[in-house]
Amino acid sequence: MSNLLSAAFDQCQSLIKTAYDTCVANGSLPAGAGTGDCDVPKEASHGDVASNFALAAARTLKLPPRAIAEVVAAQLNLHNSYFDRAAIAGAGFINFFYGAGWRNALLSAIEQDGQAYGRSDSGKCKRVNVEFVSANPTGPMTLGNARGGVLGDALASVLEAVGYEVSREFYVNDAGNQVAMLAQSIRARYIQRLKGADAIEFPEKGYHGDDIWDVADELIAARGDSLLALYEPACLAEMLSYALTRNVGRIKTDLARYGIEYNTFFHESELHNSGYVAETLALIGEKGHLYEQDGATWFRATSFGCEKDEVMVKSNGLYTYYAADIAYHRNKLETRGFDMAIDVLGADHHGHAVRFRAGLEAIGLSADRLQFALYQLVHLVRDGETVRMSKRTGKSITLSDLLDEVSVDACRFFFNNRSTDTHLEFDMGLAVREDSDNPVYYVQYAHARICSLIGKLQGEGVTVAPADTVDAGLLSGETETALLKALALYPSEVATAAATLQPYRINRYLMELAASYHKFYNACRIKEAEPATRAARLKLTDATRQTLKNGLSLLKVSAPESM
């Protein structure tokens, strides 16, 4: 549970504060300056940790930054610190350089934390509900669902890593119009199959996908034409029940293939059947946020920052999806008592964010407890041309199709390889290839390379030594330092990924860590080095192995020991 980067930042701040206080006390600088910020300079020659204290203080102290830096730096006492020297550079930055103490502390921390390296308890065991995919059970899952699935699952893992108690949830939309339309579509195909294409008109807004034919054929195989004899509503109910069970089953199977497992499949129909939607609506009514107009019941959403009011109960007496969704989120936060709920949604649903929050405010729940991870849609490209995905054309590539061709590792890495804010271009040609163009292999290769090396040395009787027996001060070369710094970054990357709901940061991080290792590997021989150096480099190698493995396991991507 250590974070040697933030520890170094803290120490840097405190060293500067002590030095500055001394300057104030001896009259060499006026009082009143703030603390400034620390960061890791992009350029290694600018040190390992840099402080902009002097630049930030320049205005309040009315002195040139460089002059301030020089006076403060002269008072720095680095004895017993992580740093062995500090230098002034540029406009007045004070740059600190790591010494052997920090290097040893880092290797010890990774050794001690092991699989837990990178984790923290900043989430304080708060309970979080992460809802993702929630694909309509009206057909197979799309590539958009695939992105949402990977994103949601990785986000959940990242939140767990920083100490939240996470529950993964799938909301099954098994009520409402879409589902009714599904039943109508199946019945139409069923009749067409049995009596010919002209026997019934296909519903105008029905689902045209091939899978509807499949469902009809399965029903015929199981029940023959017996469903024709049923009264229409009974027939539709039978067909719907069959189709929902079938489709939800397939969704579960596909997600399991994908390595995604849920704690809960929550059915919308439950909310309706138990009267929970009605109860929630009554609650909104009690607070005076409902009114009747044109035969419908409206929610005064404009009182809560929405552009327009919204219908809760349609003039036909049925609830809108929105009414059910408010009830659903109330159920998560109030009835089931989650401290926080996160909805992972495609950006085409971004309008939901404001409306859902408005609904929660209306029943007296803080909207801050509901957060959204909105991801831009997947842009499918094949042969240089955009392929438009639509469930209704029946020509979309499904998640299942994808998994038949592309490895789970590659899919999981690929879909998490972009910020949620940008469209993800999915190139079928590239995704199907399992070669080095796919970045996941680059990361996995680093891990396999390390395992092979450690194994080979072990065969020669050289094992990874305990951290307190190696002299990490020997790891001061350019590539060794860069690798150590990359390792130290990991806990902060996990924390940032969680705080910003952006798990793709783990991918980025792993690619950089792998690159740092490959560079080190090419620059520093291990096997033929002097015993002390060899031991230190081997320890560094093992720490890299551990960190790569921890990061990959967060993404549920395998860390192969050989390739």
Add this chain to the structure above:
RNA sequence: GCGCCUGUAGCUCAGCCGGAUAGAGCAACUGCCUUCUAAGCAGUAGGCCGUGGGUUCGAGUCCCGCCAGGCGUGCCA
């Protein structure tokens, strides 16, 4: 019209709270395996960071206008 997201190298994208000379991968070109995995490394080339203003010691990053693209704006979900 209004709202959200995006615009950075030929292509796909990083760039966290404003910081030092704007980065990576792919594509192109040049080197490195009798030596720990070449699925790797080193190097060359490639940029008015969409555009015009503003804020300040300092702007790819923050604010405003404009241009372009995606999405949303149903008694659909």
